[in-house]
Amino acid sequence: METGLPDVAGSSLAMGPHLLGPAYGPAPTDYPVGMATSTWTVTGMTCAHCVKAVTEEVSAIEGVAAVEVDLATGAVTVTGDPDPSREQMAAAVDEAGYALV
């Protein structure tokens, strides 16, 4: 699939992951004012693949800049501007195949 994005591997962009996208950015304290962090609980995750699926779906929500998933507790910490709504979170988590508490 042609995405229009540059080929990251081998390019100078590979040296600066923070420039590439919002999904795995710096710690929340590095975000400008306006970013908000909220923590949700997701049930059903059992392994790193589950974490990846949830992270990807939640990252795709408009405005979301960072997603951190704690597999042990099911805690999903989302940083965004704006914060995603419960409806957005529930839809994304459901899309990944899990349930939002």
Ligand SMILES: [Cu+2]
């Ligand atoms: Cu899994």
